[in-house]
């Protein structure tokens with residue numbers, strides 16, 4: 001067969017790609033040698049060079065990791081410029097041994113034109129070429145001529161591979177999009193790092209993908225500021241975080257912290273969803289006051305009389321007197337309740353002294369306040385009273401205490417009806433819900449850190465990561481270490497390892513205080529309650545933010561309260577708003593059905609523009625009863641697509657048995673489907689999804705916009721069939 005122009009072009013690109021891989025191998029070998037050398041020096045244990053060596057090992061480790069991920073799709077783009085220059089764009093920067101550039105990192109300034117150039121604004125780019133590789137082999141090319149006549153020597157090949165890449169089947173985890181980032185998306189990814197970026201857009205416009213690529217960009221361009229635990233990414237639930245967890249590592253960035261709203265607070269995990277009524281209550285900003293009052297109430301089991309005998313005189317404080325003291329301690333204890341026991345002791349002693357004077361103690365035997373205080377303070381009876389009356393409390397103790405209706409009523413004042421008190425109290429007897437996590441965090445902020453014995457200065461010094469074998473490698477100072485510390489210190493050979501160890505120790509120490517981040521990404525932000533915004537705000541007091549939201553998919557109805565809480569969390573930094581307008585997920589046929597739901601849910605909203613027709617029309621079926629239809633339709637979809645199938649049920653709907661279907665068929669409810677994507681989706685009973693809450697229509701909009709290729713809807717209500725198929 002005679003080679004086509006495209007074959008020739010592919011062969012030419014292959015030569016260049018081979019060269020890049022060969023060089024990548026050399027760079028990897030060098031990084032490996034550096035790591036080995038660092039470890040060798042560690043074994044030799046020459047103290048003077050420890051810091052150099054540590055820096056070397058750290059750099060080599062980071063480099064090595066970045067080079068490893070570049071194995072897949074190392075080079076994916078080429079730019080031919082007006083002046084005759086050629087640039088290759090890839091996952092990492094690759095230079096020749098003479099330091100000439102072979103491939104530039106996609107995040108480098110010079111790569112921007114790859115994503116931004118258009119025929120209207122070509123930025124000196126004559127031809128943009130996307131290289132499709134399988135492993136190390138170039139299999140296809142796709143060209144865009146931006147200035148058609150500028151370079152007659154350049155040929156142009158390709159036939160819409162970009163759209164083809166959108167139609168490929170999904171394996172259940174999100175992938176990176178470095179090779180095909182679009183201009184409007186690139187503007188978000190490379191937006192200034194100084195302030196807050198707010199990205200809006202319909203389902204499938206790449207909001208999540210863009211936010212993750214922005215993190216990779218920020219880490220690349222501002223590593224000192226955002227590196228080492230500086231970035232937090234928050235998604236709605238663990239299913240979602242599992243879905244996106246591979247994207248950043250595949251971009252060579254493993255350093256960001258990924259959490260869901262259900263597991264953001266260490267030691268707590270959400271295991272339940274609240275009903276819409278409960279969610280409305282638990283998410284509202286009034287919960288802040290309620291929790292403050294709950295903390296200020298006497299803890300369960302707290303004694304209501306303090307009695308002591310001094311010089312034969314009985315001195316006692318009754319319930320009212322004790323409550324007055326408690327209120328007084330709380331007046332200054334906000335945010336440090338758990339550490340306010342010394343103040344509680346002082347005020348109790350002062351109240352006892354006054355009582356002593358009142359009951360005529362002075363007439364009996366002259367005494368001074370100082371002597372009185374010193375005696376009573378050290379009495380076992382007093383110490384035990386204090387421990388029970390002002391105990392150290394954990395956030396969970398506070399919330400569990402509100403499972404008692406009387407306590408809850410006292411804390412709520414007039415803000416809750418009797419029915420609301422009953423249902424809240426009942427819910428706090430059970431497992432924690434997603435919204436409870438934010439309440440636990442709020443309670444934690446009111447309680448403040450728990451008191452802990454101060455570590456000795458000697459021990460602190462020994463835990464310094466720069467202390468090794470009892471010597472501070474910076475100052476040369478000898479530091480005595482305690483025996484039991486030595487083995488761990490000896491085992492740690494690099495700065496990185498010792499730093500990590502020290503950080504773990506800090507984490508354990510400060511588990512009552514939220515970790516703060518330099519940048520926070522909030523995905524599906526339209527669903528956050530005010531209390532959840534407060535929880536995030538505590539983690540980003542100095543942070544810049546990337547907020548990703550689609551109001552039309554919101555499950556949180558009080559958007560005004562949420563907006564206010566968001567404003568407080570984000571602070572006064574400058575904001576940059578972006579809108580993404582192209583739907584890369586849904587086929588045009590599926591997007592049409594989604595648009596019908598959107599027209600109902602949010603009549604004023606405009607749907608994003610879908611770009612890919614599949615030729616497959618959604619199947620909207622009315623059946624008299626669901627019976628075996630769910631299994632049959634799920635099986636048909638599994639036959640029709642290679643990848644994932646989502647069976648999306650109304651919340652609380654019993655999961656039908658789906659015997660004999662492959663693992664790639666997953667069952668989930670409409671709220672869990674948020675942010676996810678499937679090759680095919682089967683929506684069961686759209687009417688029930690829509691009726692679930694006041695925001696039910698928006699949840700249905702989420703459900704019908706999950707599929708890339710095929711959509712089937714099963715309903716027992718003829719009206720819903722008519723509505724979704726556009727005949728009603």
Ligand SMILES: Nc1ncnc2c1ncn2[C@@H]1O[C@H](COP(=O)(O)OP(=O)(O)OP(=O)(O)O)[C@@H](O)[C@H]1O
Pocket residue numbers: 165166174175176177180181182185201202203204205206207208209210550553584585674675676677705
């Ligand atoms: N430029 C692109 N090139 C290739 N694929 C893309 C591009 N942009 C987005 N996609 C793909 O489109 C799909 C939808 O992206 P993503 O999940 O980020 O959208 P979203 O706006 O967050 O959607 P939702 O609002 O439903 O959560 C993903 O599979 C993503 O990889």
